[in-house]
Amino acid sequence: MRDRRNTNLSTSSASSSSSTASVPSRTSLSEKRHPGTPPSSPELPSPVTRSHRPRVGSRRLMAVRTLAVVCCVLLFWRCFTSWPLLASGGGVSSTLGQELVGTVGLPDEPTALLVTDSSGHQKWTVAIPQNASFPLRDGKYNDVCKQGEDLSRRLNSESRLSRVKDWRRRGSYYAPDRSFLDIADAEQSGALPASQRAPSEDVCLTSLTFALNTDDVSFGKSLLMLWLSYGLAKKENRAFFVDDSQWPYGKYTSYFAPPPPQGCSPPLPHHILPCPHQAKHLLVSAATASWTFGSSFEEHFTHQRVHGARKYQQIYSLVRAGYEGLFKLVGNDAEYAQSRIAGMKEDAASHGGSVVGMQIRRGDQHPHEYQYRSDYLPLERYAAGARSLFRKLLGGREPSHALHGDPADFSTVVEYVHSPLLLASDDPDVIARPELSQAAAPFTVQKAQERILLATKATLDATSPVAPIREPGSAYVKHIDENSGWEGGFYSGLFHSLGIAKTTSDSGTLERLGDLTGAARGEVPRQAMRMRELVARAYLLDLAVLGESDGVVCAVSSAACRILGVMLGWDAVVHDRWVNVDDGRPWSWDGQ
Template sequence: MAFRILAVTCTLITLWHFLLRPVVPLTLRLPSTHSISQDHKPVDGHVLPAEPAALVVSDKAGYSRWTVFIPQASEFPLQAKHYSAICSQSEVLREQIAQESRLVRAKDWRHKHGYYSVDQTFIDVKDAESIGALPTSADLEYSGGVCKKSLTFVLDAGDASFGKSLLLLWLSYGLAKKEGRAFFVDDSRWAYGRYTSFFSPPPSPGCVQPPKHHIVPCPHSGKHLLVSASTSQWTFGSAFEKEFSHLRQYGVERSHPIYELVRTGYQDLFKLTGEDALYASSRLAKFREDARQHAGPVVGVHIRRGDAHPLEYQYSQDYLPLERYASAARKILRTQLHATLPETHTEVDDFHKFLEYVHSPLLLGSDDPEIFDSVELKDAASPFVVQKAQERIQLATKATLDLASPAEPLREPGSAYVKHVDENSGWEGGFYSSLFFALGRSRFHSAGKDSRKTTQAPTVDDRNGGVATPLSEDTRRLRELVGRAYLLDLAVLGDSNGVVCAVSSASCRVLGVLMGWDALKAGRWMNVDDDRPWSWDGRQKKKVTAQAPLLICA
């Protein structure tokens, strides 16, 4: 009998401990890495941090919740390091709340719930303000017409890759449209300048963007979400992959739902402005007419060099052979010709002779201007006639720059003294991010001062995430020209009958989006790097089939 009483008592104590004991609030527990600002008014007897941070507050019921505090006077957008820090801190606070309160008992709730599970440990910034957990400001209160849900995409200051920015931009737009969020683009820190220098403005959402301090990088269930290159791992991480991938399929079919999101962004946002749009359409019309006269298709090739190296291990420290691109282009040509070959040529014995007759143009886009004059490529591309995808804006080599603007002599006449002054520097070898960020920089500036005229809009952070500095007019103009040349290449190549490229380059994955799903399925978009299928980030590997073991008999 005594044993039964003891067992019942132990059971009741256990139930009380896990289910009925009162919750101990974790009010406003600040990350230890953040300093305290004496300029902020106390909230609930606690002083707010001086920098943006994730912190714990108590809701009306006394439960501990985490939220995001961004000082209302902060510049928008924040530096990339601040957004990354907020999301990293939130993961720690979420685990602490799960351990110390009964609001969320399962510490591994992220592994048991999908992408759209609501984070019960989070309280939205506006809701935290309404209960007095965060300070409010009368002139920043919500008014009529403010979006109920939104996604703001911030173009990054530290990423020189235009292609990666496009993929992330289009994916964010497609996700926002699927979720019924208003979509906004912020270009105030973009390394390339103004978004509208390249594209028409995004479709109007029909509502007003919320106060800047209400826009948070995580969690995804937040009302007003911010996405950038620095926060993409939280928005487009493993949970996103599980939600939007056909996990039981292989190849391009695995990424089809994600592809559709990116394609939606492309269709609504890729609208070149001004004369560039007219030039791209007229250029492509000329190529189509040339191909029609020779009864052949229009095939394009994009060759990325510079600081992008192949995924294929054999060439990971070098570049793919040009013959590989040319061979794939001929394969597309044969496929297209077999589909449209006139009946008079169906019995041609030597198909190569017919290819020589066709003289179909091979449109070439590349970040390395020396590729266009490569004898190796011209020989490998036969019977194609290699032509530049666009000639409106061209990246210059050092030889071209020397002819247009000779460099100053490095040695004074009659003197042994050599001046250490940079000579003209071209794009030999391709696009390098360090060269891009050096565009327009004065040779003779010192102590971080540039003697050139500057413009206050847009301002950017440099790659190290330092203090925002204004772009000089020369820098803005040169970077804009590089971006426009890149987009013209994409616009022409992406509307051809077939494209060959290397998926290790973001440009190749962008071209897959421009070509369309049917082109991917039909093999008119061909990747020559490691045989990987299309994926928005290039991480999906090719399917490896098991092979029978080799038996050696003595």
């Protein structure tokens, strides 16, 4: 009888195609020699059980490692926190760009520079010559702030202590710059020469001065920034002052009552700094708006997780505080505005109607909506917005049935017709456009105010015609437009040309060029300033009347539209009594 052959095949025997049954594998021999031992396979690892699981380390080893990590952390922390600030060799160092040049005295130009404080540490400050005019011109503030940012970045990179302590608050609007030394403190500590003129005994501890300057001739934008600055000053418990020495519209008190008394005296002019925001005496203007109302301001005062107008509610509150504290017209304009408002409201209330205003901006301001970015919004859109607002104010009643002879709705038509639709625009021709009157029917569009009206050239030619000029002994007639009207809306070039003499003689041409040169230097002729004041007063009267209406339709790209949203109140903005017809954007102080 043949012996039983081993049927178990090893890996090597199974994978080899040339092996035969007569040549046993190594594993087979091993099995024969050790029948009680299972075969070992070099290809497969031995099984791991819970009792044989490899240990990562003993408790003692873990404790040593933990202690070593803690020691390293403490060592690094010690290195960071005990690293000293670099102390300067002495005195004052001025900075021009990225180069530091030691000087004995202060520079002759406004600049950011390095000083040594009483502790021997380097700080940066802003030095303005004590005899410099206030406010500064030609973008000096912008240059100074850029230099200050460079110095602050350099000092903070050298200071480990500042970097460790402020890493959580970096970028915050109210995060203090520990490398900055206020100029008043620098003079008091001896880091800078003392002021030649002693400050008043009752000088304000902190203040904000708003400078109305020539960087932007838009009255509306200046008004919004003025109100926002006032609201910010009140929030930060700063005294508030207004400087109008370089305002192209003249004196602030020509239009408004003086700001409320602050109970203290303004600081010295060279103590008023444009940046940083922690400066004791801060300057805000169109030239420094990006430093005061930039991205960090937006992040701090906006609700990032809220959409629509409610996102800007905190900023709106600041602007509203400025409106309530500063918008007080003076003289006969205030009396006229009150009388006009009272008459409109009384007429509307007697017929159960409402007062709705429209503000239409033309000129050099174009809408946000892409389709009309290089043009203007159709007038029909404003009229449609006004009709919709009337329906909302009157409870949704629609006069269409009454227009077809339904006597039951005749009273509704009367209410609609006797609801004043007031128009304010920088283009005096808009009110005569047939597309506006047809789209607004059955309403009759009225001017918001008729005390000061902008006149076009056609109107002036009709009221005060000018004959062509013929030079003596010449058959050539010079057809020169003596009448120059307000054409197409507000343009900065048209504004600057107001009141400039236009004559045909050589001497007259030289006189006109002299007027333009003087206006560029800030020396505005009396006649030109008088015409500028008339334009500004007409603008303010339009705002005063429309701001007291029950609702307003306008385009948010216009500063006047955003101002009217502030004047109507927050309830009007969130409940759609302030209607924006431009790109569906919510209210924002800058229109973006």
